[in-house]
Amino acid sequence: MKENTTLSLKAGAKKRKSVVDRKNKSDTLFSFLLQLLKISVAVLLLAISINLFLGPHDIAAGGASGIGILAESALGIDRSWVVLSLNVVVLILAALFLGKKIFFNTLIGSLLFPLALRIVPIGMLTEDRLLSVIFGSIVFAVGVAILYKIQASSGGTTIPPLIFEKYFGMNPSLGLLFTDMVIVFMSLYVFGFEEFLFAILSIGITSIVMNYIENGLKRRKAIMIISQDYTKEIRDQLTNELDRGMTVFDARGGKNDCDREMIMVVVTGQEYPLVRKIVDEIDPKSFMITYNVAEVHGLGFTYHPIQ
Known part of the structure; x- marks a missing residue:
């Protein structure tokens, strides 16, 4: 009985290997x-x-x-x-x-x-x-x-x-x-x-x-956003509207030495006007820098989560 079981296992393994090779x-x-x-x-x-x-x-x-x-x-x-x-x-x-x-x-x-x-x-x-x-x-x-x-x-x-x-x-x-x-x-x-x-x-x-x-x-736009009073509101709205991840940095003003947060988000060219609209509506006085990125690797760009 034991020998038959061993032979069956070997035969099964050999068959699986053959299928994998093919x-x-x-x-x-x-x-x-x-x-x-x-x-x-x-x-x-x-x-x-x-x-x-x-x-x-x-x-x-x-x-x-x-x-x-x-x-x-x-x-x-x-x-x-x-x-x-x-x-x-x-x-x-x-x-x-x-x-x-x-x-x-x-x-x-x-x-x-x-x-x-x-x-x-x-x-x-x-x-x-x-x-x-x-x-x-x-x-x-x-x-x-x-x-x-x-x-x-x-x-x-x-x-x-x-x-x-x-x-x-x-x-x-x-x-x-x-x-x-x-x-x-x-x-x-x-x-x-x-x-x-x-x-x-x-x-x-x-x-x-x-x-x-x-x-x-594959060009994308990286956006840096600094708002004095509405950072959280901008983050929440960007998350709801775009479903994009973002990074928040601790920043400090060079002129007045004030601590504040800076949002970095990477978007497609089609999404960029929406980002500007959101930021302008929430805080027209915010400071925003945009620059082109040649290529982006990561979640939402080169691979997507299984829903």
Whole structure:
């Protein structure tokens, strides 16, 4: 009887382990497919930006795609083959100097990007060069931001700066800027001064949009409120209206040396007008400081309690 019970327990444990293993494999496969989908969408956006907006107007705004545009114009080589060749070289460098992790993070995007350049037709959606630069740069920034978010890459000029950082201590942002500026100055020689200026504009727009996507979409407002006589009333009203947590600090006036309390609360942009309204209605003489916060982690923002 005892042996049968032991065997049953072992069989049950083995079965549970098998179920867990299958679930883990299923989760791993799902994560890989989701990552592949995100990379595919990102490189498709990059290809749309290059083939439909920037490339037709000879705007080589850095990166492997910029070299591809230059080579296609100067030598007649298809830009997708140029990008593929550069990415193969970059993958070899990543494997030799940066290790397996960066190599595998770069591998899929490096191979899919030239394929996307080949698939997306080349055409001029608008003859207005400025419009093409603006919209092309925005689309490009969204694609790169997606890759950054999932710690992937489309290869190209993103790898050499990482090598410079590892072996020479160079800031990767400076390394990338230097590499892109070399390509932009090459466009001055190949295309002319106007295309050179538009390439610089494109880099600027891409940088601004990427920064906004990375920080601006999660931007919150932190508010400091000091009321001489109505701190409790303001706290109660904010709690009732917003259901937000807040912190109360002991503060002291620098001019009159009086002790008082200061409320700190973090809210979304949509909630900010309500906070101002509440504070103004309760104590119009209150002192309030508001500043932007790039990102907030914690209850009510990155996770929510189960009701």
